[in-house]
Amino acid sequence: MREKLEALQAEAIEKVQSSDNLQSLQDVRVAYLGKKGPITEVLRGMGKLSPEERPVIGELANKVREAIATALDNKKNLLEEAALNEQLQKEAIDVTLPGRPVKAGGPHLLTSIIEEVEDLFLGMGFEIKEGPEVETDYFNFEALNLPQDHPARDMQDSFYVTDHLLLRTQTSPVQARTMREYDGNKAIKMICPGIVYRRDTDDATHSHQFTQIEGLLVDKNVRMSDLKGVLLEFSRKLFGADREIRLRPSFFPFTEPSVEVDVTCKVCDGKGCNVCKHTGWIEILGAGMVHSNVLRMSGYDPEEYSGFAFGMGVERIAMLKYGVDDIRHFYTNDVRFLSQYHKA
Amino acid sequence: MYVSLNWLKQYVDIDNITPEELAEKITRSGIEVESIERVAPESTNVVVGYVESCEQHPNADKLNLCQINVGTETYQIICGAPNIAQGQKIAAALPGARLPGGVKIKKAKLRGVESHGMVCSLQELGIDEKFVPKDVTDGIFVFPEDTEVGTPVAELLNLDDVILELGLTPNRADAMSMLGVAYEVAAILGKEVNQPEETYQTSDSKAADLVSVKVEDAELNPYYGAFVIEDVTIAPSPLWMRNYLMAAGIRPINNVVDITNYVLLVYGQPLHAFDYDKVATKEIVVRSAKQGEKIQTLDDQERTLKGDEIVITNGNEPIALAGVMGGANSEVSDDTKNVLLEAAFFDARAIRRSSKHHNLRSEASARYEKGIDPNRVQRAGAYAARLLAEYAGGKVAQGIAAFDELDREEKQVKIDTASVNNRLGTTISDEEIASILTKLQFGFEQDNSQFTVFVPTRRGDISLFEDMLEEIARIYGYDNIPYTLPEGEAFAGKLTTKQYLKRQLKQYLQGAGLMETITYSLTSKKRTEMLVSPDVSEQAVFPVKLKMPMSEEHSHLRLSIIPELVNTLSYNVARKQENLGYFEFGRVFLSNEEQITEQPNETARLAGALTGTWMEQPWQQEKKPVDFYVAKGIVEGIFAQLDLGPVFQQAQVDGYHPGRTATVSLNGKVVGVVGQLHPTVQKAFDLKETYVFDLDIAYLMDQYEEVPSFRTIPRHPSVTRDIALAVDEAAHAGDIQRTIQEAGGELVQQVQIFDVYQGEHMEAGKKSIAYTVLYQDPTRTLTDEEVEASYNNIIENVKAKHDAELRS
Numbered sequence A: 001m002r003e004k005l006e007a008l009q010a011e012a013i014e015k016v017q018s019s020d021n022l023q024s025l026q027d028v029r030v031a032y033l034g035k036k037g038p039i040t041e042v043l044r045g046m047g048k049l050s051p052e053e054r055p056v057i058g059e060l061a062n063k064v065r066e067a068i069a070t071a072l073d074n075k076k077n078l079l080e081e082a083a084l085n086e087q088l089q090k091e092a093i094d095v096t097l098p099g100r101p102v103k104a105g106g107p108h109l110l111t112s113i114i115e116e117v118e119d120l121f122l123g124m125g126f127e128i129k130e131g132p133e134v135e136t137d138y139f140n141f142e143a144l145n146l147p148q149d150h151p152a153r154d155m156q157d158s159f160y161v162t163d164h165l166l167l168r169t170q171t172s173p174v175q176a177r178t179m180r181e182y183d184g185n186k187a188i189k190m191i192c193p194g195i196v197y198r199r200d201t202d203d204a205t206h207s208h209q210f211t212q213i214e215g216l217l218v219d220k221n222v223r224m225s226d227l228k229g230v231l232l233e234f235s236r237k238l239f240g241a242d243r244e245i246r247l248r249p250s251f252f253p254f255t256e257p258s259v260e261v262d263v264t265c266k267v268c269d270g271k272g273c274n275v276c277k278h279t280g281w282i283e284i285l286g287a288g289m290v291h292s293n294v295l296r297m298s299g300y301d302p303e304e305y306s307g308f309a310f311g312m313g314v315e316r317i318a319m320l321k322y323g324v325d326d327i328r329h330f331y332t333n334d335v336r337f338l339s340q341y342h343k344a
Numbered sequence B: 001m002y003v004s005l006n007w008l009k010q011y012v013d014i015d016n017i018t019p020e021e022l023a024e025k026i027t028r029s030g031i032e033v034e035s036i037e038r039v040a041p042e043s044t045n046v047v048v049g050y051v052e053s054c055e056q057h058p059n060a061d062k063l064n065l066c067q068i069n070v071g072t073e074t075y076q077i078i079c080g081a082p083n084i085a086q087g088q089k090i091a092a093a094l095p096g097a098r099l100p101g102g103v104k105i106k107k108a109k110l111r112g113v114e115s116h117g118m119v120c121s122l123q124e125l126g127i128d129e130k131f132v133p134k135d136v137t138d139g140i141f142v143f144p145e146d147t148e149v150g151t152p153v154a155e156l157l158n159l160d161d162v163i164l165e166l167g168l169t170p171n172r173a174d175a176m177s178m179l180g181v182a183y184e185v186a187a188i189l190g191k192e193v194n195q196p197e198e199t200y201q202t203s204d205s206k207a208a209d210l211v212s213v214k215v216e217d218a219e220l221n222p223y224y225g226a227f228v229i230e231d232v233t234i235a236p237s238p239l240w241m242r243n244y245l246m247a248a249g250i251r252p253i254n255n256v257v258d259i260t261n262y263v264l265l266v267y268g269q270p271l272h273a274f275d276y277d278k279v280a281t282k283e284i285v286v287r288s289a290k291q292g293e294k295i296q297t298l299d300d301q302e303r304t305l306k307g308d309e310i311v312i313t314n315g316n317e318p319i320a321l322a323g324v325m326g327g328a329n330s331e332v333s334d335d336t337k338n339v340l341l342e343a344a345f346f347d348a349r350a351i352r353r354s355s356k357h358h359n360l361r362s363e364a365s366a367r368y369e370k371g372i373d374p375n376r377v378q379r380a381g382a383y384a385a386r387l388l389a390e391y392a393g394g395k396v397a398q399g400i401a402a403f404d405e406l407d408r409e410e411k412q413v414k415i416d417t418a419s420v421n422n423r424l425g426t427t428i429s430d431e432e433i434a435s436i437l438t439k440l441q442f443g444f445e446q447d448n449s450q451f452t453v454f455v456p457t458r459r460g461d462i463s464l465f466e467d468m469l470e471e472i473a474r475i476y477g478y479d480n481i482p483y484t485l486p487e488g489e490a491f492a493g494k495l496t497t498k499q500y501l502k503r504q505l506k507q508y509l510q511g512a513g514l515m516e517t518i519t520y521s522l523t524s525k526k527r528t529e530m531l532v533s534p535d536v537s538e539q540a541v542f543p544v545k546l547k548m549p550m551s552e553e554h555s556h557l558r559l560s561i562i563p564e565l566v567n568t569l570s571y572n573v574a575r576k577q578e579n580l581g582y583f584e585f586g587r588v589f590l591s592n593e594e595q596i597t598e599q600p601n602e603t604a605r606l607a608g609a610l611t612g613t614w615m616e617q618p619w620q621q622e623k624k625p626v627d628f629y630v631a632k633g634i635v636e637g638i639f640a641q642l643d644l645g646p647v648f649q650q651a652q653v654d655g656y657h658p659g660r661t662a663t664v665s666l667n668g669k670v671v672g673v674v675g676q677l678h679p680t681v682q683k684a685f686d687l688k689e690t691y692v693f694d695l696d697i698a699y700l701m702d703q704y705e706e707v708p709s710f711r712t713i714p715r716h717p718s719v720t721r722d723i724a725l726a727v728d729e730a731a732h733a734g735d736i737q738r739t740i741q742e743a744g745g746e747l748v749q750q751v752q753i754f755d756v757y758q759g760e761h762m763e764a765g766k767k768s769i770a771y772t773v774l775y776q777d778p779t780r781t782l783t784d785e786e787v788e789a790s791y792n793n794i795i796e797n798v799k800a801k802h803d804a805e806l807r808s
């Protein structure tokens, strides 16, 4: 019996080895290990054996069964692997063909700049405020210390809708509105991005519609040195950590002292080039300490509160930062222009 | 304001500083120097020559053959200028000379005759033609007879002068004069200001006997002074004066007029010279104009007066538009003998109104309207009288015929060191403040750290603490102010929900493949009448119209973003960019008044426009054009971002394709539109199939719930049932979907369309729509009975409402 089992094992393993597909392997399994298979038969005939032989042969039969099963499993794995390899080979594609294009959208360059500036000031604790574009003469001019007949106020520069309504020429009315909203007794830290309008003929450097971002900080004991500190931080974050700023005296009815703020030219690193007209500096914004008349008109006591304000043209910043040479590009929305500035 | 440095030198010492350094200092401490220009730096070897003889060129009618004596030698020079003549002293560029523009003078032969140089016009020497005296614009410049032959003309014509162009802000009217600039420079450099000599000899006549002065309204004209200068001789003004005027951008005319302009530039005080004999009444009456009254001004324009101008009259009729321009009827001319010189102070606002109304700006009005120094009015008049005596041979009558109610008091401003430092964030000492005030030449009284400043009347812009603060800060130097950060409570700012949503929506649309645009808010009337979303047009709204538009193209504020987007598509398609998807998040302006009186409603809209191919994969022959469902899918995505459920309904909207357009509603309210442009609109914009959407995003964002209520994550299995229906081909899948949702009851979580079919296996005029209904209760497992009941109710309802048949 022992010989018979050993022969069976050899025979079965022989058949396993020669199987070349999963079906024939399955046939071998059924033939040798099935209920009607030879090993089962051997085990059935065990009754004839002596009690001493029974466990020995039983053990051997199990070993043979296990050996055949292992051989079957191994062979099965091999065949499956081969089948998978074959399938993978069939599935191969030409990876050098072009990919399926994904439609690329993106933000307008002005939006990118606005959001960048917003994020910088949000980080410094400013909130973002908005206001109407069709503004009253009062908020656009008078509340900003520009009474009727003021030399700095020229009707030719504005688009009037009625005698007392006009398209705002600056975003500063949002500051006046916010001061009023805050009732003269709360600190204010705000920026207001928005569209403004001036009576200019559109050309490479003028646009009848453009975008401003202005900022306002009103609190007890605000100093001009704070304005310098905030603008330095802002300029370095926007234009680069090695930038310097300088203030030049200027005039805005809304603020006094008023200054224009220059940042060192990034093209020449302050050495002087065509972009900065050989000065090493580029003007980026206007700023100043909020005029006491403005504070008073908006309900803040200038004895108790002081503040600073600043404003910049977004197109100008974009033109400086990205070297855009014509302001009209921002409004014609040529797809070839817009898609130049998408990071994605 | 143009500032000649040679001229400025007479009032302040600037010898030890280069023009560039000076310009930098001026810019950094108060007034922007916009340019630094040399009059004509390149002119060399150009000298004064005497025309010994001047004959016609033997071979050319229009050329002259001249012998020019330059002192050491005589040169033969051929000259084409029509005004050259024997006996003149002219500018001769000798061989080897260099002229502006890189011109080099060499010996040359002109029509067979040798020419050893060139006789120059002022333009050829580098002076801007618009400042060149009118009588010599077409010819050469003739020097005065007493000019020494051989003198380099650069010296005589101030060609080596440097001109600074100052960009003056409206508050710095004080710098609209050489003396004002001198004070500014003196403050920066710590120097003194030299004043002009204003004394003069008088004749026996008395001004008050020669003319009477009457002013009707002292508010408008608090001071009017009339000097009388008799027996003047009209001639060119001295060369140095002409040079300065040209450098300042004023064309020389004659000695009398030039002197008034010169003095205006020195003091910032406008003066006007009348021909005394033409003021026949010997009377000056200053009054408001009468409405409809006429005057012919010096620029030969007849002007009809509005009524609020100030006019100078002779008692009967206007002889000058006060502070703006003189009248032709009293103009100084070549035969003027006696001059009435006006030195007056007019109300700034009145002059501004007058100048603006007549669209007439002059050197005088530019100064009056910004405010002049009350303490310089008479001084300027006196200086002019002195010059008229010296350079026009006039005899100055004694005294001034004047009306005088002028306030010449200096304003007082109190400042203290602590307040200055608190506001600037500096540690300036009392001594430094005193030193700055001294540099500015402001009078002051000091009591330790308390200062009372007596502001000179030349600085009309200073009356408040912060005006003084600015003066101190700019002279102290902004560079010397430290960098600090605000001391107030520090906290991080945060976007509001709507600001956050706006960014989120923009990002979603970019991810969906759309490009953001920003278009103009101002548009044409025609465009306000097209492609207005039904939710806007159903309200009674009117576009906002500008009072004085610059063009028809930009005359109204938009009611819709769509026309601008469509225009943008059109612009790009015309440039062969044909596959486009755009969106804009912008405002529209809706007024409910036909004649606007109140601010309009400005509301945010989110609009998009798509045309061309949406997806393309050339080597797989895949090309999917934009269609309605692409646009609709984007709109659905927008709603999903806001966690809102839109309802789409077929609609007829002006400008849209009647069969491919839907209104978009939320909570039963129309909030926008999505659809294809009507083919006629497409054609008008040269576009192929174009799909757009336009949503009242302001309203949608209002509906967004910031903190959505918690939804239990389902732990119990869901059950699905498929329903295939045969319906009329015109039936709307969405309507049936809503019926299923409603009839199905609370357990229905979702109804999805998974197949739409029409054709072979369907009866004509019918189509099949298949839905999957998903049932679920997050808290328990559903029973077959309740699902069955819901299902049966659905079938009953769709049969009844949509005439649907159940397909097996």
Ligand SMILES: [Zn+2]
Pocket: A265, A266, A267, A268, A269, A270, A271, A272, A273, A274, A275, A276, A277, A278, A280, A281
């Ligand atoms: Zn540079």
